[in-house]
Amino acid sequence: MSGVHATARIVARADGRGGTSLPVLESDGPLALRRTRASSGGEARVVLVGAMSGPLGGDRFAVETVVDSGARLRVGSAAATIALPGQTKDEARYDVRIDVADSGELHWLPEPLISARGSDLHVTTRADLAPGARLVLREEQVLGRVGEEPGRFTSRLVVRVGGRAVLDQELACGPGAPGGWDGPAVLGGNRAVGQLVLVRPEFGERPVSARILGEGAALMPLAGPAALVTAVAPDGLRLRRLLDEALDAVNWAD
Template sequence: MTAVTARALIRTEAADGGRTRLETLRSDPPLTLRQTGPRRVHLVSTGAGPLRGDRLDLEVDVAPGTSLEVRSVGATLVLPGLADTPSVMVVRARVGAGATLHFSPEPTVLAAGCAHRLVVRLSLAEDATVFWREEIVFGRHGERPGRGHARFDATVAGRPLLRQDLLVGEEAVDGSPAVYGDARCVGSTLLAGPAWAPPAVPDVKRERRAVLGDGWAALPLAGPGVQVCALGADAVQLRERLRRGEEAAGASPASGPDGSHGTPGAETGGLDP
């Protein structure tokens, strides 16, 4: 079986009246893009996989002053395939000055026998705003997960905001009660932008603190951002826990580019003291 290489590009531009226009929407199967709203794009899987050996690249360029929401129609099922090399999904996103990006695809399911690498490189301008959610499910029902390695790098104006590695399917990691325990899903959300910036001058009254809940935590970052992390027994529980953490961190439940659920609300000021 021949490995698949696919590329997709989303690029916005500012239109009259402060509107956002999708300037470029280009994709190759199975990484297919569909515009589903004035500022909304859905990823549609038009083929199986990814399978071992496949390489998928998604580039997102949000122009200054514009807004974009990226979702997916369904979960991504990563399959074994016959190649010796892992499948790779690389997402590069640039968010310009005063722009907003909401990125929340459905979960990635690591089927038994797969080997997958997910790489995210996110670059924000100084006053850009981002809501970025990722969810990983450890195999289909009743099976052990394949191997997955997720790398996430986010910068603001060239300065590091978050660097994270996540491993799944490694015996030393999966078997540790200090890592996943008996959870079957893991997820995280990055909320970044001026609304989550630490005070310019240290102030005890405005000090940002972590918020902990049942199976989730909202953790302030050193820069203008908060990371929400959660574990769950299934995808439904994981999503609910992430949403609780997102709301605790200051994400408005209905203030996205198109009034959608879960995009950051600039009117909030980060974590509760």
């Protein structure tokens, strides 16, 4: 097995003065973490900057994030991640591990992941939250660059609250994926797909109501204090618009 192996780590901790410190901010290889200006509400902000192309075939990337009690963290990325074919036929893997403690809050808002022709990428995101934690997690996948067929892409998203799974879903698209991924029951010919996971303690007492949120997007409650928005669109720009509008709709209703 060849390829680049890299793991970046973030730890966010309440600083005792109403803000959030970052005692651990470890970059590794192509995964460069940069702290940006904190918000006025005491939220720390980190941007993931890709220092090289990839992931390529055979690469193994991972980002581990821990948010301690009382800390608030927002993580984004400087640009889209593009999965590219490598010199080997091995699949590339990108693993995201998130842990949020009671009264901790994380906004995980990376830019889209683009599956280029000939690539083979498996993404796994696992989020473990305490019962009093808060999370806004956005995932966006674009199948192929403009005018290009997609590569093989598999995504698994697992969210647990208090040790209980509230979401465990997997999506496989592109060459070699199970039949029907491009049919009306899944993407319906669209080339961008995304999801927004919202975890808030108040959802345990007042679950959101399932409803359609514009063409291509739907909101549904999950077991426990969580909700899920799923969306499909012809391109990444319209997908982002759908997810932003969905988040605004949930915040307004709340």
